[in-house]
Each structure stands twice: as structure tokens, then as C-alpha cells.
Amino acid sequence: MVNQQYDPNLLPDMLPIYYTRHFPQKVFCRWLACGCSPHPLSNREMSFTLADDVYLRYLSINNQKELQDLLQKKCPHKLDIGAVYNTKPSVGRYDAVVLARELVFDIDLTDYDEVRTCCQEANVCEKCWLFMVIACEIIDKALKEDFGFQCILWVFSGRRGIHCWVSDYEARVLDSPGRGAVADYLCLITGGENQSKKVHFGSENLHTSIKRALTVIDNYFLQLLEEQEFFSTPEGLSGLLKLIPDETLKSQVGKKLDKLPQSSLERWTSFISIYEAYCRENGNAMRKLKYLIEEIKTQYCYPRLDVNVTTGFNHLLKSPFSIHPKTGKVSIVFKSSNIKNFKLDDVPTIYTLLDDMSPNSSLHQNNMKEAIKNFQEVVFLCEKTGAMRRRNNANTSIEF
Ligand SMILES: [Zn+2]
Structure with missing residues (x-):
């Protein structure tokens, strides 16, 4: 039933339509921009994985128009987001310095193989998804209550895990040891x-x-x-x-x-x-x-975190709303408060979004809308807290 029309050979035809009609380009650019602030959007690295696993790094865009053009021209099968550099990453790739990066967490069910019994390796079902529910609730609460972070974006990885992006300014400018300290604090399972x-x-x-x-x-x-x-x-x-x-x-x-x-x-x-x-x-x-x-x-x-992803300043992570090349699923944004209602089969796929006749079409269309709304909410919050921070900084400098 699930993925009945799934055929990766169709991706090259479907992706340009998906990127134009369904990918939330405008919010996406705003999200990247507030994650770059005070640096320009063009200093942010994006990377594309093309058909046949050709990998393009150090891409960047100045605006939504350039994003649309780049997506149409390259038709990436996977979209990753990297760090913010002191210059356009394509120009200065040999001496570019990383200035900022969301604090990110990658939680994957393959790291639960020693405890889960229903599935192993790449497989995942509703039963083991419960581990992700627990992980999300625990990490989300710790980030908010112990660290005071607010701009937290939760994204389905497309297959068997979840990603968390923290966009608060203090999180974005944390250095590697600082990130390591946060990761250590959140790791209770050792050895x-x-x-x-x-x-x-x-x-x-x-x-x-x-x-x-x-x-x-x-x-x-x-x-x-x-x-x-x-x-x-x-x-x-x-x-x-x-x-x-x-x-x-x-x-x-x-x-x-x-x-x-x-x-x-x-x-x-x-x-x-x-x-x-x-x-x-x-x-x-x-x-x-x-x-x-x-x-x-x-x-x-307790959550198993991929600590290297969190600690690495320069680790690329799959973009929200990227398509998983193997499952066709969209990396949707969800609310941590709603993760217990997250159903793997209800995640929109590129196939159901583009095919109105598919049995899940209307459910998946709705869930896509919901995911974009969730994304917008976090972006608005990031913009608001960014503006407040700039205002406070301006007031402080006047006083001095
Ligand atoms: Zn399972």
C-alpha cells in the first residue's frame, strides 16, 4: 500500500515539479537568512547530491530566484545545508572561515539496534518509532528548559530518524568545544x-x-x-x-x-x-x-545522539523538505508537542504529492501544508527573536 508508485527512476522528472510547486522556497530562504544573520544569505553553504551520487559542495544563493534557478538547473536528489562562512563559500573555499551554524542533533534508529527488537538497520516501523518520540520530547525539553533556547526546528530525516536545528544566536555561534559540551550534557549513555x-x-x-x-x-x-x-x-x-x-x-x-x-x-x-x-x-x-x-x-x-554531527561546526545536514532518494518521503517539519501523533505512513512522498489519484493524496497534501505551517512558525519566531536581539544591541551601544 505504502509507496506503491515508488520508482526512483521517476525522480528526475518529478523533482523539478516538486521544487517549483511544493517546496516552500520562500520560507526556506527566510529560514536560511535568519540563520545567517548578520551575514548575507550568500555566505551559507548548500550542497546538492545529484543523480548517480555526484556531489556538489560550496553552493550558495543570494535570493529565492537564484534558489529556484539552481534547483531547476541541477535537480538535486538530495539537499544539504552547511555552515555560514565569512565569504561566499564558492569563492573562498580554500580559506573560508566558518562563522556560524545552527546547533544540530541527529538521532537515528540504527543507533538503537542493541535495544530495539522489532527492526534492525535500515528498517523502521511504528513500534520502534516510539524511541524517536521519547528522544524528541526529552531533547526538546532540555534545550528549552536547561539552555533557554527557543528557535528549535524538528525535521523528519526522511527514513528512520529525526533532526533538530537550534537557530538561537547563542547556539549558532557556539564553537566546537561548546557544542561538544552541550552534546556531552545530553548524553547519558556512554561506553x-x-x-x-x-x-x-x-x-x-x-x-x-x-x-x-x-x-x-x-x-x-x-x-x-x-x-x-x-x-x-x-x-x-x-x-x-x-x-x-x-x-x-x-x-x-x-x-x-x-x-x-x-x-x-x-x-x-x-x-x-x-x-x-x-x-x-x-x-x-x-x-x-x-x-x-x-x-x-x-x-x-534514552536518546542516542550522533555526537559528531552536533560537535562538528561544518557538518552538512539534510535540508528540511528535501526528498529522501530511497523512500521518496519528504523531510517534513513537525512540532515536538505533536510527535506522539506522528505516523510514518502519513508522511507525504513526492509521488503522492504529484499524483492526485493516489489513495493517500489528500491526506498527504494536508500533512504537507501542516508541515509548512510548522516551518513558518519557527521561522517567524527566529525572525522575531533576531529583531529583538538587534534592538537590544542597538540600545546597549547607545547607552555607552
Ligand atoms: Zn520497528
Whole structure:
């Protein structure tokens, strides 16, 4: 049913129509411009991936007319956005200096392969999409409440993940170490493949940010547990046991859970009661195990960020409203407050947008309109906060 007309060979014919009729060129240019401010739009790097994977970097535009011409002339199969330079990137590519860049986050379901059981690698379904819902809600709240950022754009990556662009001035001018610090702050899962327990909260009071993340996780944990059946297989169960640092408790849990039916929910509930009883009886074990339940929930549910994308000043990231060359899906902009209603099958594709006869056409057209409206809202907010910042700066300089 989904993508029934999907045929990548049609892309060269469809893309010019999509870019002219459906791609929100005007808002897009305004978004890029306020992300460049105070530098000109033409200092922003765009890159195109053409048919046959030809890759063009250091492109830039002065205005919407140039964007339209460039899109028609090159017909990019993929559109990426880079940094803002001190000069037009095409002119000074050898000595151009990066001046600004949105603070970006890339969250991809392939980084969840060690916890998701429904799909692996490039595959994705509504069940594992729940990991993205949790990730979006946690990161969005942290960016707003812990960092005070407002201009936050959330974009579907086109296949199996989400991107976040923070356009506040303070975020755009952060240097690489600053970006690294934000990424580190948001990363609670540490250690590579060979390390079983990747979350350690110690025994002091939990940081507000962690408590808030746990509140989000708790809204979805039982649903995720039942849908993913984290602990129903022998491997799943042994994965849980590996996270228990106390050998006596581990063996008690292992013996009991092995005898239970395979339901993850039942095993989890039983695990919690064994844990609680154990802590009551062993006061000194308590210190090491204080946040064990929270640590396990976090390890299974907390966002996995691609830290290199966030830290790199110059990392190119797929543009909003770009078409995913493999799925034909549009990288739509969504509201973080509405991510729980996000349905992968409802994402417009270039095929449904261009074919009025397709069964999903009207739904997808509406969702495209909604996505553009969401985009506009963020752009208006960026423009407004940018104007306020300039006014404040002007007032400050008058006072001096
Ligand atoms: Zn899945």
C-alpha cells in the first residue's frame, strides 16, 4: 500500500515539479537568512547530491530566484545545508572561515539496534518509532528548559530518524568545544559495544534534567516494554541481568525470571519487587543500587545522539523538505508537542504529492501544508527573536 508508485527512476522528472510547486522556497530562504544573520544569505553553504551520487559542495544563493534557478538547473536528489562562512563559500573555499551554524542533533534508529527488537538497520516501523518520540520530547525539553533556547526546528530525516536545528544566536555561534559540551550534557549513555552497563547515576540526588527525562520515559516505558518485548527471549533476559552490578541480586533475579512466562511486563514487574525486597534487606547494597531501575530504563529508552554531527561546526545536514532518494518521503517539519501523533505512513512522498489519484493524496497534501505551517512558525519566531536581539544591541551601544 505504502509507496506503491515508488520508482526512483521517476525522480528526475518529478523533482523539478516538486521544487517549483511544493517546496516552500520562500520560507526556506527566510529560514536560511535568519540563520545567517548578520551575514548575507550568500555566505551559507548548500550542497546538492545529484543523480548517480555526484556531489556538489560550496553552493550558495543570494535570493529565492537564484534558489529556484539552481534547483531547476541541477535537480538535486538530495539537499544539504552547511555552515555560514565569512565569504561566499564558492569563492573562498580554500580559506573560508566558518562563522556560524545552527546547533544540530541527529538521532537515528540504527543507533538503537542493541535495544530495539522489532527492526534492525535500515528498517523502521511504528513500534520502534516510539524511541524517536521519547528522544524528541526529552531533547526538546532540555534545550528549552536547561539552555533557554527557543528557535528549535524538528525535521523528519526522511527514513528512520529525526533532526533538530537550534537557530538561537547563542547556539549558532557556539564553537566546537561548546557544542561538544552541550552534546556531552545530553548524553547519558556512554561506553561502546563491549560495555554492558552504560548508564551510571551514582547515589547522590538525581539532576533535574535526568529526573525530567525519566518522567518522559515513564510515559512510554510500559508500552515500549510490551511492544519491544525487551526481556522475553534468553538474550533479552541475559541483557537485563548484565545490568545488575550486585552478584547476589543478579542470581536471585536470574533464577526467578527464568521460571516466569516470557512476558517482558511480568518479568519487569517481578524484577522490581525482587530488587525492592533486596534493598530493604541489604542496607549497604542500597548505595550501589540506588538508581538501578532508573538506570535500566534510561539505558533502554534514552536518546542516542550522533555526537559528531552536533560537535562538528561544518557538518552538512539534510535540508528540511528535501526528498529522501530511497523512500521518496519528504523531510517534513513537525512540532515536538505533536510527535506522539506522528505516523510514518502519513508522511507525504513526492509521488503522492504529484499524483492526485493516489489513495493517500489528500491526506498527504494536508500533512504537507501542516508541515509548512510548522516551518513558518519557527521561522517567524527566529525572525522575531533576531529583531529583538538587534534592538537590544542597538540600545546597549547607545547607552555607552
Ligand atoms: Zn520497528
